[in-house]
Amino acid sequence: MAYPTDRKYTREHEWIQVNGNSGTVGITHYAQESLGDIVFVETPKVGAELTAGKTFGTVESVKAVSDLFAPVSGTVTEVNADLATSPEKVNKDAHGSWMVKMTLKNPKELDALLSAADYEKFVAEEAGH
Amino acid sequence: MSSVDAPTIRKTALNAVHRQMGAKMVEFNGWDMPVEYPASLGGGIIAEHMAVRTAVGIFDVSHMGDIRLAGPQALAAVQHISMNDASRLAMGQAQYSALLYPQGTFVDDVIVHRLADDEYLLVINAGTREKDFDWVRDNTRKFDCAVENLSDDFTQIAIQGPKGVNLLQKLTDADLSAVKFYWITRGKLCGLSNILMGRTGYTAEDGFEIYIPADEDTSARVWNEVLAAGKEFGVVPCGLGARNTLRLEGKLPLYGHEISDTINVWEAGLDRFCKMEKPEFIGKESLEKAKAAGVKRTLVGVEMTERGIARDGYKVLDSSGREIGYVTSGSPAPFLKKNIALAYVPLEFAVVGTPVKVEIRGQGVGAVIVPTPFYKRPKKTS
Numbered sequence: 001m002a003y004p005t006d007r008k009y010t011r012e013h014e015w016i017q018v019n020g021n022s023g024t025v026g027i028t029h030y031a032q033e034s035l036g037d038i039v040f041v042e043t044p045k046v047g048a049e050l051t052a053g054k055t056f057g058t059v060e061s062v063k064a065v066s067d068l069f070a071p072v073s074g075t076v077t078e079v080n081a082d083l084a085t086s087p088e089k090v091n092k093d094a095h096g097s098w099m100v101k102m103t104l105k106n107p108k109e110l111d112a113l114l115s116a117a118d119y120e121k122f123v124a125e126e127a128g129h
Numbered sequence: 130m131s132s133v134d135a136p137t138i139r140k141t142a143l144n145a146v147h148r149q150m151g152a153k154m155v156e157f158n159g160w161d162m163p164v165e166y167p168a169s170l171g172g173g174i175i176a177e178h179m180a181v182r183t184a185v186g187i188f189d190v191s192h193m194g195d196i197r198l199a200g201p202q203a204l205a206a207v208q209h210i211s212m213n214d215a216s217r218l219a220m221g222q223a224q225y226s227a228l229l230y231p232q233g234t235f236v237d238d239v240i241v242h243r244l245a246d247d248e249y250l251l252v253i254n255a256g257t258r259e260k261d262f263d264w265v266r267d268n269t270r271k272f273d274c275a276v277e278n279l280s281d282d283f284t285q286i287a288i289q290g291p292k293g294v295n296l297l298q299k300l301t302d303a304d305l306s307a308v309k310f311y312w313i314t315r316g317k318l319c320g321l322s323n324i325l326m327g328r329t330g331y332t333a334e335d336g337f338e339i340y341i342p343a344d345e346d347t348s349a350r351v352w353n354e355v356l357a358a359g360k361e362f363g364v365v366p367c368g369l370g371a372r373n374t375l376r377l378e379g380k381l382p383l384y385g386h387e388i389s390d391t392i393n394v395w396e397a398g399l400d401r402f403c404k405m406e407k408p409e410f411i412g413k414e415s416l417e418k419a420k421a422a423g424v425k426r427t428l429v430g431v432e433m434t435e436r437g438i439a440r441d442g443y444k445v446l447d448s449s450g451r452e453i454g455y456v457t458s459g460s461p462a463p464f465l466k467k468n469i470a471l472a473y474v475p476l477e478f479a480v481v482g483t484p485v486k487v488e489i490r491g492q493g494v495g496a497v498i499v500p501t502p503f504y505k506r507p508k509k510t511s
Contacts, residue, residue, distance in 0.1 A: 037175045040438055062174040084436075
């Protein structure tokens with residue numbers, strides 16, 4: 001799997017695509033593959049404050065419950081309501097199925113995230129265990 | 130410096146085959162087992178589940194254990210250690226039963242097969258293999274009957290779904306149409322002679338479980354021949370994920386969840402498999418007392434009415450938010466397309482239609498008590 005280079009990644013398997021002061025967040029292909037059939041996505045309401053590294057929502061597959069971790073701090077400006085009724089879209093296209101859009105409070109936090117190449121390395125090691 | 134021995138994880142004879150097929154492997158009760166197969170093979174828990182409900186799926190269930198009791202007093206021994214009435218079994222017939230502790234709680238649930246006049250086979254759970262064997266051996270010493278642990282002798286493959294019988298018939302000379310549900314037969318299968326084939330399963334669907342020699346080559350060959358023979362029926366290899374959702378839709382108990390050493394037969398609602406008219410069996414006295422004292426909690430079916438998925442161990446609340454019980458198994462139900470659960474609640478809440486809540490991440494989410502089983506397979510029309 002080649003991970004898109006237009007975004008950054010967390011070690012908890014979220015991606016964030018940044019445009020100026022706003023970011024779009026989703027989970028990675030590796031995350032959806034590990035979870036299996038996704039049946040439930042729970043995201044915060046517009047206006048919610050996210051803190052980098054803290055949970056902000058939940059993704060559930062048939063088998064597992066998994067927390068969503070905020071890649072950076074900021075305020076939710078939009079949620080992808082489509083995923084409430086069609087959560088399986090995350091399986092089909094994880095990198096095209098965003099979960100929330102947010103404004104960034106401290107863009108410097110992005111420096112702590114992984115590049116596509118580093119993330120790819122990271123999951124290769126994790127999968128190798 | 131100390132080193133801790135890593136617990137050995139056990140593998141079935143088909144382990145390499147599963148890995149080669151790209152199955153996602155998980156540890157289950159000390160076993161390295163496939164949880165689901167890749168979508169490229171028709172897999173994924175939902176697809177595997179649907180294949181079993183509508184066509185046929187095959188499972189490696191070799192982690193299940195097998196105990197053979199044989200000898201002049203084999204029946205008496207089985208009667209002593211199990212709650213159902215094995216004297217009713219004709220040759221080749223099977224029954225669902227359970228091994229109980231003296232206090233009327235569960236050592237394990239089992240399928241008892243009568244293989245011959247004086248020969249019985251108990252099929253037991255993976256997580257309780259050693260405990261069950263020790264328990265059976267220790268409690269049958271006074272009987273003239275040999276107790277043998279055959280758990281490592283068999284590769285057990287479950288062929289489940291409405292097309293299971295058609296699939297298996299292609300591979301055997303035994304007349305499977307003559308084998309009724311919960312009966313077992315022997316026959317030639319994939320060139321192997323005298324193979325046990327039981328019309329049993331853990332999916333709430335029609336199907337068979339076959340017992341073949343546990344060497345890797347034979348196991349892989351039969352697995353692949355079953356897959357090839359099933360192609361025309363749309364066979365899908367299935368993992369433990371689908372096995373769990375299938376058995377949950379059918380309200381089939383899972384040890385450590387719906388039944389355990391702290392839950393008794395009445396609570397679990399398994400009354401019809403417990404024959405109190407038998408003169409004696411381990412657990413009977415306590416069960417008589419428990420019945421006289423009155424059952425306080427019972428296993429119920431729960432369906433979510435609000436958005437949320439109940440999971441194992443979640444709290445069940447009454448409509449005012451007070452804790453009244455707990456979920457033993459909860460999951461999305463792929464065939465029913467609902468979020469369902471089994472739960473223990475006090476009797477007064479066990480009435481169908483009673484609104485309850487399930488606590489999910491600190492929130493009470495609406496649910497209702499529903500009839501069980503959630504899913505019942507349609508009666509055969511052909």
